[in-house]
Amino acid sequence: MKARLPQGMGGGPQNMNHVIRQAQKMREDAEALQADLDEREYEVSAGGGMVTVKIKGTKEILDIAISPDVIDPEDPETLQDILIAAMNEAIRKVEDTNSAEMEKITGSLSIPGLF
Numbered sequence: 001m002k003a004r005l006p007q008g009m010g011g012g013p014q015n016m017n018h019v020i021r022q023a024q025k026m027r028e029d030a031e032a033l034q035a036d037l038d039e040r041e042y043e044v045s046a047g048g049g050m051v052t053v054k055i056k057g058t059k060e061i062l063d064i065a066i067s068p069d070v071i072d073p074e075d076p077e078t079l080q081d082i083l084i085a086a087m088n089e090a091i092r093k094v095e096d097t098n099s100a101e102m103e104k105i106t107g108s109l110s111i112p113g114l115f
Contacts (some may be wrong), residue, residue: 012086029105044093046086049078055090057098 034071040057050070054063064086 025107030102033101033105034098037101040097042090042093042097044090046087046089047082051082051086053086053090055087055094057094059091060093061087061090 038057040061041054042057043052043054045052047070050067052063052065053061054065055061064083066079066083070082072078
């Protein structure tokens, strides 16, 4: 008794070559997108705009702008908290953008070593 595969399944070496070409194209697209994402710059504010962080897609901090109004020698903890919040939000923004953009190419496909 022979098993019948649904249309598009099987196909031998020709089908495998097609799958390999698709995977290579996906990898090339993902690498090009990653290069673009690495060059992007994001700006995030925290503390009601008192601190602004500029970050690159590689998660490299490019600039931190601090409003003089938030600098209080008697209360450095507030400034520290706002800085931490701004940097964490900047990193989150980069990661979320990268994930969303990459998912457009890969869908939810995750093959170890492909990207």
